[in-house]
Amino acid sequence: MSHADFVALFPLMIVSATAVILMLSIAIRRNHRTAAAISLIGLAAGLGSLPFASSVAPRQVTGFLILDSYSFLYMAILLIASVFVFLFSYDYLNRRQEQREEFYLLVLLATTGAMVLAASSNFASFFLGLELLSVSLYALIAYIRTERVAIEAGIKYLVLAASSSSVLLFGLALIYSESGSMKLSQFTAITSSTGQASSVLLLTGLMLTLTGIGFKLAVVPFHLWTPDVYEGAPLPVTAFIATVSKGGMFALLLRWFNPQGEGPAGASGLVLSIIAIASMLTGNLLALRQTNVKRILAYSSIAHMGYLLVALLAGGTLGAPAATYYLMAYLVTILGAFGTMTILSGSRSEASSLDSYRGLFWRRPLVAAAFTIMLLSLAGIPLTAGFLGKFYILTAGASQSRWVLLFTLVVSSTIGLFYYLRILVVMYAQPVEPATAKDSSTQPLPLPATLALAALTGLVFLLGIVPTPFWNVIVAAAHNLS
């Protein structure tokens, strides 16, 4: 391994080293503040090393990892998302849990896994990253041990994720047996061919692999775990699943299933289109009747993954940048939404039922305003990040004439608007009784989480009003794909 390879691996190594250091420090002395500080410093160092690492990019390291500007862009996104998760979880853990330090350890490991996914170029590293991510998540989802729903959600995720991993593994094995290669790049070849060339074995393997990927992204029909796990997991973990876990997997999907020129064609194109349409419609329709905000956001995340697939399917020169931009916008927004919910959660229960938001605007105008902005961004109203994301997807789709997908997107996002409005209506309704809830409505706002929320609100507007610098970076990174 050359010196340059070493430099290129810096971000990954720093984050994993942070996990080790954190583990040692917990062994010596338990201290929540120290643990949080070490993890934040580690993530910051990882972010700081990205410019150095990208100075030697693009570089294929050891046949497992490909480190180019695309990987580094996604690593940056994932690291920043993790930073926000940490900022939100600090007070949440202070309020709710005895053993707080391992939380950071697990999140760091999971983040490493997601980063490996974003950079992997080989079946082995793909699976390694996936498992690193999944195994940490099993523990994270059930982290609040006193909550029955959390344990239930953890077990549900364990069973389903383990079986989906084995399906994925079987798919990879089939492909290997046919092609004799472990390179992820063969997906690009299979998906771009129009179907008649690839054998049944390859196609079966591809479909099984897509099942595994689809499970992590929670797209229809692999979405069944999402509402329960979102609801049961502690809020910061839900935020983590919605952002880092999905972001890492999507980075891999976008890189290897996106033949340049046009989007996925043939059988895989058809399957992905069906998945996209089903996700957009199912997600938004099922969200309509929910009364738990976490479940609403879970179903909405299914729909949003559908929108992302539209950009992936559109392909062309705009497809990959549009997908990345939308993902960035979505991550910022959903972090903000879950962040708001975390801030409002009390020591005994989370603010997840729709009723706990009744009249929020008249009790806490600023928090409610931030939540409003996040919801409007999810709905895709102009001046927010979500709108420009949607605009880029529409442009990408229109330039490749994917009209069916675009119309489904428009219709389903109108359906989606309905339940975002429902939350808004509740927030702006008259409070029923004057502030009897002593638990969450009167406690002071935690500082780190508030700062994080303010930053995210700013980012939503920044991405919605000044997209040019972000777009240029994304286009440059996506250009690297070909």
Place this chain on the structure above:
Amino acid sequence: MILPSLIMILIVGGIASWIVARRSPDAARWIALVSVMVDLVMCLGIWIVQPGQTPERWRMECNFAWIPQFGIRFHLAVDGLSLTLLLLTYFLGVMAVLSSWTEIREKVGFFHFNLLWVLAGITGVFMAVDLFVFYLFWELMLVPMYFLIGIWGHERRIYAATKFFLFTQLSGLLMLIAIVALAVLHHQSTGVYTFDYQQLLHTSLSPRAARLLMLGFLIAFAVKLPAFPFHTWLPDAHTEAPTAGSVVLAGLLLKTGAYGLIRFVLPLFPGPSRELAPLMMTIGVVGILYGAVLAVGQTDLKRLVAYTSVSHMGFVLLGIFAGNQIALEGAVVQMVSHGISTGALFILAGLLQERLHTRELSQMGGLWETMPALSGAGLVFAMASLGLPGLGDFVGEFLVLLGTYRSNARLAIFATLGLLAATLYGLRFAQGVFQGPNRHHWTLPDMRPREWAVLGLMMICLVWIGLYPHPVLNTIRPGLAAAQQIAFSQDSQEIKR
């Protein structure tokens, strides 16, 4: 720099009045009033300084790069048409602030914040000549309007607000697809990404593409207008909204739909516009009759006025697609005078509700006894709404019918029947509320000075447009001529005066 500052004043004013309202609600009201007034004065300034016809297409414009990768520019411009509608916007804006002075007592700051932001969005819609920016403002005026209805509305406000939002959002997204597709087609034929109105005018489209794209725009504007089958959101939203909300909805939001048709649909898609003109005119006539007939049957005062809007906007649709200059000018005059007369009727309904705490016609009657001045004002606006000569609406409707008769005599005759129905609802309104015996023995305070000022000014404007519409016609003519020449070039040469 004047054009962006029109928007900025409203945005900043909105935020300021929200902040100030914690200390003193009255200060918030004054801030809102002053910021709309400043805009009104600035617009009047533009109008007076450049009254004549300038050789350039726009009287004033500003143009910044915004998202260069897609050729999106923050491009605002006004011609006579936009300027007239902007003047209407700020005039009704002032009226809306004044008419909610005593009606809104809770959350005064947030109310004025939303009111001013709606006006800012409408201002942007009337000025944007970049299609992306246009769409942005189009959506942006939706959110504050949603809050206005949803928070300060009447009994079924949530239902009405949600319905309003969903209707406009779905149609708006279809328009967004059409806008993006238009830009992409332009890119494919010229290699340049642009959303600029004047560059997209020269996009070469296949007839099929033009027809489909036009549909995207048409649906958005027809919902907002509202044209006949898409009107169902309107009675609910108008009835449930607070007075200021109803004034802005009826007076301004509906006009953005008509404005969109004139500014974008006719010039961008001249071919399909000609093809669809008979259909759209028929829809207009159906709207006129349907709205008028339903208005006669209403028992809720605000609902009655809401259905008259459907009828009046039918005239506007008819005038826009009649395909000649006279009808188009009539449509714009109708837009302005309908904004004032219907706005006034909603204000009147608000005053009555504030005093009587009901909107049911059966609870009213004989109010002339106790409130002669208010009842007199009511009679004037009812007459304006039914199209009495000498008041604004008559001029608009007459010009529309005149123009329509040239292109399609049969439809013009049917549309005239709408005026008959208008007489029915106008008289029903005037008689049912103000005349007859005072069965419920109301004794109520008559108009206060503030209310006098509001309704008096609106009356003066209506009489002015009714007797001397030339300033308005002169202002809008160049802008309309530009739209007209592209869309109906053969026709306009035919009937050149």
